[in-house]
Every structure is written in C-alpha cells, then in structure tokens.
Amino acid sequence: MDRSVEAGRPGLLRGAGASTLVLWATTAIAMAAALYMMFLYAPTEAVQGDLQRLFYVHMSTALIGYVGFFVTFLAGAIYLARGSVRWDRLARASAIIGVVFITIVLITGCLWGTKVWGACWTWDPRLTTTLILWFIYVGYLMLRGYVDDPQARMRLAAIVGIVGFVVVPINYMSVYWWRSLHPQATVLRPEGPGLSSEMLITLLVTMAAFLLLYVVLLRLQLKLESLIDELGELRFRRLLQESDG
Amino acid sequence: MSDNSTFLLFLFLGFAVAWLGIIAYVMYVGARLRAVERDLESLRTPAADAPERSSGSGVDQD
Numbered sequence: 226m227d228r229s230v231e232a233g234r235p236g237l238l239r240g241a242g243a244s245t246l247v248l249w250a251t252t253a254i255a256m257a258a259a260l261y262m263m264f265l266y267a268p269t270e271a272v273q274g275d276l277q278r279l280f281y282v283h284m285s286t287a288l289i290g291y292v293g294f295f296v297t298f299l300a301g302a303i304y305l306a307r308g309s310v311r312w313d314r315l316a317r318a319s320a321i322i323g324v325v326f327i328t329i330v331l332i333t334g335c336l337w338g339t340k341v342w343g344a345c346w347t348w349d350p351r352l353t354t355t356l357i358l359w360f361i362y363v364g365y366l367m368l369r370g371y372v373d374d375p376q377a378r379m380r381l382a383a384i385v386g387i388v389g390f391v392v393v394p395i396n397y398m399s400v401y402w403w404r405s406l407h408p409q410a411t412v413l414r415p416e417g418p419g420l421s422s423e424m425l426i427t428l429l430v431t432m433a434a435f436l437l438l439y440v441v442l443l444r445l446q447l448k449l450e451s452l453i454d455e456l457g458e459l460r461f462r463r464l465l466q467e468s469d470g
Numbered sequence: 471m472s473d474n475s476t477f478l479l480f481l482f483l484g485f486a487v488a489w490l491g492i493i494a495y496v497m498y499v500g501a502r503l504r505a506v507e508r509d510l511e512s513l514r515t516p517a518a519d520a521p522e523r524s525s526g527s528g529v530d531q532d
Contacts, residue, residue, distance in 0.1 A: 276477035
C-alpha cells in the first residue's frame with residue numbers, strides 16, 4: 226500500500242487491510258442510511274411525537290447488548306471445551322461492547338421514561354433485569370482483575386459469562402411474566418409486527434447498521450486485547466530474563 | 471415549553487448520549503491501542519533503543 230495514503234489515515238485505520246476498510250465504509254453508509262430513515266423516512270408517532278424516534282436507537286443498542294453477551298456466553302463455552310486463549314479473548318472483547326451498549330440502553334431508557342412515564346427509573350421487571358444484567362457483566366470484567374492465575378481467571382470468567390447469560394432470556398420475557406410498565410415486543414409477536422411498514426423497515430435498517438458497528442468494534446477490541454496479551458507475555462519473558470541474568 | 475419541543479429536547483439528549491458514548495468508547499480503544507503499541511515497540515527493540523535514549527536525553531546534552 227502507498228505509504229502516503231497509509232500515513233493520511235486516522236490512527237484507528239492505520240495498517241488496516243482492505244477488508245477492514247470495506248467494513249468501516251459499509252458501516253458508515255449503513256449508519257447514515259439509518260439516520261436518514263429515523264429522521265426523514267419514518268413517520269412521526271401520534272402520541273409521543275418525535276420522541277418515539279429514540280425507539281430505533283434504544284432497540285438497536287439493546288439488541289447489540291444481547292448479541293454481545295451471547296457471543297461472550299458462546300465463546301466462554303467453547304473456551305471451557307477447548308481451552309484456547311483466543312476464545313477467552315473473544316468473550317472478553319464482546320462483554321466490553323455489551324456493557325457499553327447496555328449502558329447506553331439504560332441511559333436512553335431513563336431519558337425516554339422521564340418524559341413518557343414521568344420517572345427516569347422505576348423498579349419495573351424489564352428495567353431491573355437490565356440493571357442486573359449490566360452488573361453481572363461489569364462484575365465479569367472486574368473479576369478478571371482480581372484473579373492472578375491466568376488459567377483460573379479464564380475458567381472463572383467463562384463460567385460467570387455462561388451463567389450470567391441466563392438473565393438475557395429472563396430480561397426479554399420479563400414484560401410477559403410480570404406486570405410491567407415497559408411495552409411488550411412490537412416486532413416478534415404471534416399476530417405480526419405492531420408497527421407501520423415504514424417504522425418496521427427503519428428499525429430493521431437501524432439494527433443492521435448497529436450489527437455492522439458491533440462487528441467493527443469487536444474487531445477493534447479484539448486487536449487491542451491480543452496486543453495486551455502479547456505485551457503481558459513480553460513483559461513476563463523480560464522479567465524471567467532479568468531474574469536469570 | 472410545548473410538549474413537542476420537550477420531546478425534541480429529550481430526543482436530542484438520547485441521541486447525544488448514544489453517539490457520544492460510542493465515540494468516547496472508540497476514542498478510548500484507539501488511545502489504548504496506541505499506548506500498547508508504543509509499549510510493545512519499546513520492549514521489542516531494547517538494544518537499539520537504549521543508546522538512542524541516552525544520547526537524546528537532556529542530561530547528556532548538557
């Protein structure tokens with residue numbers, strides 16, 4: 226690749242291959258399309274007016290939170306079965322992204338609730354289980370800092386990541402199992418989606434754009450995690466050399 | 471303030487939180503990546519780095 230082109234790129238894209246550039250460009254285009262549809266294509270809702278447009282971001286970020294924790298669950302299970310560090314790395318990277326997106330879900334939900342329910346927070350089953358989910362995966366990430374032995378740390382983290390995922394289906398079903406202020410599903414219902422076709426298409430495009438963003442962020446976080454592991458290994462080897470010498 | 475203008479304000483706040491959150495996260499990962507790459511580089515080339523450092527320091531120049 227031309228060095229002048231390479232040097233002109235923003236830091237995160239320096240050294241990136243063609244597939245990464247295509248992925249970033251596709252994500253940017255999808256996100257621009259989603260924003261256009263959210264504000265200009267989707268109709269204004271009759272009761273909540275423009276505030277309802279927050280729904281597309283709120284739902285999509287919740288989906289990414291679920292996907293992030295699902296990948297953590299799956300990678301943790303594969304790590305326990307095979308013992309390969311790269312699965313642990315994938316679980317860790319995905320959990321970080323899941324926590325970031327669930328944090329956004331909690332904050333956007335609080336803002337939406339403030340206007341629609343008159344309260345930022347209620348101990349509603351959906352809200353409470355979302356908060357529990359957030360605490361579990363923040364705990365999962367913190368746990369990694371408290372266990373010194375790498376094997377024990379990875380094994381324990383995988384178990385927490387797998388057990389913690391139990392809360393995801395509970396969180397999804399909470400609006401059906403308990404009395405809840407939070408609306409029930411508007412898309413995946415036996416009687417069909419409860420949205421106009423324009424709203425449904427906008428939601429699907431926004432979710433697709435956020436899924437692409439998840440892949441971009443996961444690759445970035447994985448690169449960081451692998452470099453951190455490499456650095457730790459090099460430091461350990463250096464310490465060994467120094468103690469030998 | 472009319473209902474629609476407060477709706478717009480909350481919509482703006484919601485979008486701002488979402489996007490600023492994502493941008494802050496990407497910037498954090500970028501900064502961490504650069505820092506780790508720097509540390510790795512300094513660990514990988516200790517022998518070549520050492521004389522450069524001593525000749526380039528302010529103390530030696532004095």
